Amino acid sequence: xxxxxxxxxxxxxxxxxxxxxxxxxxxxxxxxxxxxxxxxxxxxxxxxxxxxxxxxxxxxxxxxxxxxxxxxxxxxxxxxxxxxxxxxxxxxxxxxxxxxxxxxxxxxxxxxxxxxxxxxxxxxxxxxxxxxxxxxxxxxxxxxxxxxxxxxxxxxxxxxxxxxxxxxxxxxxxxxxxxxxxxxxxxxxxxxxxxxxxxxxxxxxxxxxxxxxxxxxxxxxxxxxxxxxxxxxxxxxxxxxxxxxxxxxxxxxxxxxxxxxxxxxxxxxxxxxxxxxxxxxxxxxxxxxxxxxxxxxxxxxxxxx
Numbered sequence: 085x086x087x088x089x090x091x092x093x094x095x096x097x098x099x100x101x102x103x104x105x106x107x108x109x110x111x112x113x114x115x116x117x118x119x120x121x122x123x124x125x126x127x128x129x130x131x132x133x134x135x136x137x138x139x140x141x142x143x144x145x146x147x148x149x150x151x152x153x154x155x156x157x158x159x160x161x162x163x164x165x166x167x168x169x170x171x172x173x174x175x176x177x178x179x180x181x182x183x184x185x186x187x188x189x190x191x192x193x194x195x196x197x198x199x200x201x202x203x204x205x206x207x208x209x210x211x212x213x214x215x216x217x218x219x220x221x222x223x224x225x226x227x228x229x230x231x232x233x234x235x236x237x238x239x240x241x242x243x244x245x246x247x248x249x250x251x252x253x254x255x256x257x258x259x260x261x262x263x264x265x266x267x268x269x270x271x272x273x274x275x276x277x278x279x280x281x282x283x284x285x286x287x288x289x290x291x292x293x294x295x296x297x298x299x300x301x302x303x304x305x306x307x308x309x310x311x312x313x314x315x316x317x318x319x320x321x322x323x324x325x326x327x328x329x330x331x332x333x334x335x336x337x338x339x340x341x342x343x344x345x346x347x348x349x350x351x352x353x354x355x356x357x358x359x360x361x362x363x364x365x366x367x368x369x370x371x372x373x374x375x376x377x378x379x380x381x382x383x384x385x386x387x388x389x
Contacts, residue, residue: 087221089131091278091286092214096133098282100207103145108204110141111183112211115194116232116241117168122177122187125170127215134214135166142168146182148175194240205248210281212241219274219286222293226271228278231263238264251276321355324379327386328352334389340382347378 085093100106113134114120117127127138132154139150151169170176180186184195199208212230220227232238238257245255245266253268253276268277271294278287328348331337337345350365351357357365363375370378 087286087289088218091219091283092131093133094283094285095210095214095281096131096137098210099137099141100203102201102203104200105204105207106141107145108199108208109211110138110145111195111198112208112213113138113141113215114179114211115183115192115237116212116215116230118233120180120185120192122180123173125176125179127168129166129168129215130163131214132164132166135168137214138168142170142179146179148178191236192234193236194244205244206280206282209245209277213281219278222271222290223297225269226274226290226294227267227269228274229268230266231260232266233263235264238266242266245277248280251280253277317358321351321357324351324383325355327383330386330389331382340385344378344382344385347375348382351379 100109113127114125117125117138119126127135129135129138135152139152142148142150148170151171153167153169154164155167156164170179177187183198185192199205213228216232217228217230219229230238230241232241242255242257245253245268251273253273256267256269258265258267268274271290275287275290275294278284278290328337328351331340331348332352337348340348346366347362347370350362354362354365358372359375359379360372362379363370363372366375
């Protein structure tokens, strides 16, 4: 099961008790289906739970006969496709009339009168998501989408999501392969929208995954930073050892000034020491920058030989 499928199963368990919200959810399911007209009303989905909920709400709320059929979508993955159909122009016209639509409409738009109370907005959006929505696995990305067949309907949905005053969802709209996609992206925004629709468990799972990824990324950044520092320190120490060996083989350490001779001998015998440790081990302790300055002088002397 995918994260999106699990989310839809969770949402299907949240059947509203109020008749106004049941009507709003049924409206969202049918309006964003593959076909919503006076001739045919058809909802196709990979979610069996969503298909059965759509059939149940349509039959109970409107009182029309609904058929459900299943077909194998991808045999290797054992995935089925479920189709919910309202048969006959008479029954389809009854559905449209129930939701305040008529056969003469050129552009399909959201009829806001079907959301009678403030509580109906989340039910309507839940139905729309069950009909045409997907949510990405949070291990890959944070994105929730509604794939809508008509441009004006997609614009209405985008405006509807933007109008949820308690949330700052900032939906986007794009054209993808002839369909219009309304999307919300970002971990917190997607989690907020899932919670608003009633998928609290999915929202919590998303935020837990997000926090785990952030912790892992912080650890990796810190590890990479420390590794880079270790590499830098080791490279500098190796250059200093090579310089000291060159001086030993040519002029000898006794040719160095006294303040350089001591730290050169100390570095040569302790290649693993940090600059701070080297400075602290001198007869007259030096700071890290002081130790680094003297070692750099030794490297310069070796280069001049």
